[in-house]
Amino acid sequence: MARENTCQFAILGMLCREPMSGYGLRQAIERTVGHFWQESYGNLYPTLERMEGEGLVALDREEHSPGGRVRKVYRVTAEGRRVLAEWLRRPVVPHVERNELLLKLFFGGRVGPEDSLAHVERSRAEAEGLLAVLRLIDEDIHRSREDHPELPYWHLSIRAGLLGLEAHLRWCDEAQETLQRLAHTKDSKKKGERDGR
Template identity: 75%
Template sequence: MSRESTCRFAVLGMLCREPMSGYGLRSAIERSVGHFWQESYGNLYPALERMAEERLVELVPEEPSQSGRVRKVYRVTTAGRAALAEWLRRPVLPHVERNELLLKLFFGAQVGAEDSLVQVERSRAEAEELLAALHIIDENVRQSRKSDPELAYQHLSIRAGLIGLEAHLRWCDEAREALQQLTGSTKKRSAR
């Protein structure tokens, strides 16, 4: 399934929570599922227009704002809820992850262990920051919405992110050690 067609289900899921504008959708996605799913404005707005044509979403009648602009706020329709439920029941399609770090390491012999080590260290630092942020999100979600029936489902995705980042940090440590050994053996050979 293409990213564009999956975008519609991310949008439908968010609109099942509450009516939102395109900007509101983007913000809600960033705040909730952003650690494992992202959508650009370039995907959101055309998807909203197509889904409105297909009657999966509809515009909420709104009053003009103080600036005189009418903000387009969408809500999911019954047909949209049915389409989302049908998609949620389908098997997940396998995908190949596109990981630039692993691609660079695969070809790392072209630049050497020191340059590859820089890439690993950068990735490790980013993962540490993301892990800290995800721990805060996890704690905030669990504390602020204890009675929310969606919490158990949302927590599963947060836990996957936490466990994945912890595994990535362990791998970074292994990669660092291996690359440091390569750096040491390269320096020994060049000193001879």
């Protein structure tokens, strides 16, 4: 069975908030759901065009930039709202996460603990940065949108991201400790071999 193109549902959800251009959609996705959902320009624009042809979105207006470029601003149609609501009610399709860090760690014995330790340390730094950004987003949403009826739903997704990153950081601590111990054991073994033990 072909995997469903969920890009259209991210677009529909964003356009339910307000009319936007393709560029505006990309920015809105990055600012709001970007910690767990990303779309590329390469996928976003063709999907928007297809959705317009299917009557899910419609051209709201055209905006002219100072540079002379025309930006199409789209709005969701009644059919688009119906399709989004139908999709929101369907069960979530299970997926297996593709995690390159874990794949490299699984085979890390082929190169030694130092390389794996470097991967974990980079992942830790990235997670710390993302956690800081997510905390700021959470604070900003609560401060600026405290009366918005969708705030509890937004908070649930942000909270999942916060807890996931906090768990990842705890795992990084354990992984670093294990890999440092392995590196120390390896160094001690090499030293013993050099000393003829």
